[in-house]
Amino acid sequence: MNSIITIWKEHLKQLLSFYERKRGNIFSFYLLLFLYFIVINIICYWIAMYTAFPELTLGAAGVYYYKVQFPVGILGALFDSLSFFVTIFLIRHALSSKKDIQYIAHLLVDLIIAVLATFWVVFVFSFSGWLVNLVSYAPQVLADRNAEYQGLLFDAVSNPFDNMRNIYFGIVMGISAMIPTCIHIYMFLRACMHTLFRQPVTIKE
Template sequence: MKEIISIWRESLHTILDLYERKRGSIWLFFPFLFVFFILINVACYWWAIYTAFPYYMQTNEASHYVKLQIPVGFFGALFDSLSFFVTIWIIRRALATKKTSEYIFHLSLDLIIAFLATMWVLLVFTFGGWMISIWENSPEQLSERGVKYTNRAVQAIKDPTGRENAKNIYFGLIMGVSAALPSCFHLFLFFSSIFKKFKKKEITGQTEDSKSPD
């Protein structure tokens, strides 16, 4: 296991070093990062809409959902961009640790970001929908929208197998794709390290076999 963690650390350090060398000025990097996450969030939004609730676009509220992509993209990108730098800080802290347990603990902190992203999605749809209602000259009560989305979340937890609840859970998972990227990245490096270890072991075994006398 120590060898796997060592390979994992080395891979993570290499990627962090590449990022720091290639990033350039933060004032130039951040706008590109922000736009990237806007595109990711908007793409996930439409993916979720058309796979979970395609009939929404066949109703009189279709224009509402078209407009809703604006706050979803903007506020989603805001969260993801800021959490990106938090992830970089976490990685630096993880690489500075000596113990394996501390290293894994630090990287596991990205799971908190994923959880906070779920709460952020509820907030964005509540606040964003309220903003759109004002835009459409049919203002809603912000508190009422908050209660509506909170009730949906609670209902989904209580009965996740219900048809509409399952759709809402799926919708939330798709909207959380960007926030889950750091955790997926760490898992990818972990499994990649396992693969490299066994590949190295296999090559070493083949080398020893070739050197052994017939």
């Protein structure tokens, strides 16, 4: 197991080094990152809409959800871009940790971020709908919308088979927030493959 974590850490160190070399000015990078996540969130939004709720993309509902995409994209990008820097912070601390358990514990925080992203998606849709209705002169009570969406979330957890479309929609919308976790899983599996098949590891200075 120690050899797996050693290789895993080395790959992660190389990835962090690549990021730091290519990042450039932090403000320009953040702007580009934010715009990137806006695009990703809007793409995921429409993929989820067309595959889970195609009937809501037509007529008056289609116009409404067309408007919703903009606050959804912006608020989703806000969470994703900020969580990106949290992930970088955690990676730096993980790589400097002396014990394997500390290294793993740091990276497991990304799983917490992924869970928080689920609740953020619920809030984003509640707030986005409220904002669109407010601009359209059909104001609603935000607290009531939040309660409604929370009810949908709890219902999906307690009755998953009756809410497959909602669960699928949430998973697609959470793809961008899953990227760090997916990278960690990929690197862990890659380290396992190197260890199992004894492939040489190239260590870059």
